[in-house]
Amino acid sequence: MIGTACQQGALVRVISHEGQILFSQKGKLLGFSSEVVSILKGNALFICDHQGNTLSTHRYTANHPTHTHSSKSLLFYLLFGCLDKIGDAYRLYQFLGRGNAIGTDGGDLNWKNIGICFLSIFFWIACFFAASKMGIVE
Structure with a gap:
């Protein structure tokens, strides 16, 4: 009969009601009863x-609940908001610098536009890398 089972570092120790160690195994303790561990x-x-003695073996898949509004998601949305504001600031810069209405700048391609395009691409790569490291995307 099993009295208790406890996790001690990487080992699971199973102890009888009398206080004797019945056995120790490497692993993580998930639960026990008086009959099984x-x-x-x-x-x-x-x-x-x-x-x-191993009575049965099962594949273990942990079902972790998803947090819809975790701090990681909030950080991701803040980064997205920053990119949106960078685009707005650039359009305002174009508007004030050229004297043209927003959207009627003729679509000419210059180094500033190319730089903003590459900055945007690198920003999204950095966001994706950060999100994958934080576990937001898999």
Whole structure:
């Protein structure tokens, strides 16, 4: 009979009601009862008896709830808002610098337009890289 099971570093220790160590195994303790212990090793879940014998093995997939408004999502939206404001500021610069109405600048291609285009591309690459490192996109 299993008295308790506890996680000690990378080991799971299973202890009897009398306080004797029944067995130790590497893994993560997920739960126990008086008859069995569930131990996670990698992506496999092992159900073991009081002697440490494996009774069954199952594939383990953790269903983590998604946080729709986490701080990571907020940061991503702030970066998107910054890019939007950069575009607005550039259009205002064109409007004030040339004396043309917004949208009627003739579409001429110059180095400022090319620079803004490349800056935009590098900005989105950086956003995607940051989002993938934070786990927002997979």
